[in-house]
Amino acid sequence: MKGKTLLVLRHGKSDWGTGHEDFHRPLVERGRLGSQKMGAWIKRQKLVPDAVLSSTAERARATTAAACKAMGVPLSKVRWDERLYAAPVEDLLAALADCPKSAHRVMVVGHNPGLEELIDYLNEGQIEVPDDGKVLPTSALAQLEMIEDWTKLEPGCATLVSVTRPGQVPDDLAVDDEPQGPVPDYFFTQSAVLPYRRIDGQLEIMVIASRKGTRWVIPKGVKEPELSLRDSAGKEALEEAGVRGRLDEEPIGHYDYKKWGGVCHVAVFPMEVSESVPEDEWEESHRERRWLEAGKARSMVDERALRKLIDKLAKRVGKR
The missing domain is CATH 3.40.50.1240 (Phosphoglycerate mutase-like)
Known part of the structure; x- marks a missing residue:
């Protein structure tokens, strides 16, 4: 049998x-x-x-x-x-x-x-x-x-x-992020979170491993049609990095990158992290996440415009 x-x-x-x-x-x-x-x-x-x-x-x-x-x-x-x-x-x-x-x-x-x-x-x-x-x-x-x-x-x-x-x-097995056939227009509008905290007055930025583990990124994803850019960013922070916190009302800036034969436009929202969820509640816990001094985090991300946003956040938080 x-x-x-x-x-x-x-x-x-x-x-x-x-x-x-x-x-x-x-x-x-x-x-x-x-x-x-x-x-x-x-x-x-x-x-x-x-x-x-x-x-x-x-x-x-x-x-x-x-x-x-x-x-x-x-x-x-x-x-x-x-x-x-x-x-x-x-x-x-x-x-x-x-x-x-x-x-x-x-x-x-x-x-x-x-x-x-x-x-x-x-x-x-x-x-x-x-x-x-x-x-x-x-x-x-x-x-x-x-x-x-x-x-x-x-x-x-x-x-x-x-x-x-x-x-x-x-x-990268999830089908939502690799659409089959023509890519819907809304896929090119995205939002991201720049997670940060202050330890003894020192600013730290969180970066996470990319899906294939080949580089360091910040939590980012397609803006879901039913959500605002800000709410979509918060959702990505929880799912991709396993963190919650206070999101700024407005993005600190934007950056672009090429994908799916077009250009994705990303709005970046600073988040002062107040909680890291347990491993069994973190949807993408197979990723690695690191807290780094702002200068180190800046050097580890690829996008030049994102590096400038990390500098901008460091100056803003340093004035508080």
Whole structure:
């Protein structure tokens, strides 16, 4: 019998501040992007499933939609199963038993604690629990291999091959930043954050590794149509650098660079950083981030106009 693969994907990070009841709680943007990255990773690893089963809760639906888009799997192939919402192991096994017999690779999208209990039930041997106590945090994907038929899943019948978190997946797999076909005009309007802090009166600037780790940059991205330049910049600071703080109301300046056959225009907003989020909450924690003296940070970035903006910030902050 040909071996089978089970992909277990937990829904992305959801929004607890909406006031919606649990079933209707939506994803936050970080949850959508994390789910999209996992779908892109699945495609890159040539693990695209033959069948997808998903909980009908809003956050699971949105996770499935984002992952399937990145994998190139049409939503018409998804089996939306009410049994998967807050499901115990028994219901998860029952849903898997209803998979097409011809499916050799199946992905199930759902919720904890049921998904972690399913992995523990199927895995042969003891699972090593990470230091943060989470076997399957939000947007994480477990890969299990087995031989048994979907209707005959018994305790210990599978081997846990890997658990992959979105922070371990390189950003350049995300499809949003590398559009297929003609590039929309709005992609050329971007915003960035110049993160800074003062330690014993000394100004420090944060720089982060680029997506491919080949140079040093500041948090930057396409201005999303529904956000202002300033709000979009704050979003990039949290996702790319894992920092929050006070953003200036107006940009300190702009710089341009060439991409996609055109010129991107970037508005740069200073941010006095007040918080660095924990590693497991930082969407792009695979990147390196460094706090540097302003002159050192200036020397590490490529864009001449951005270097001038660092000088301008140093003069401004020095007068406070």
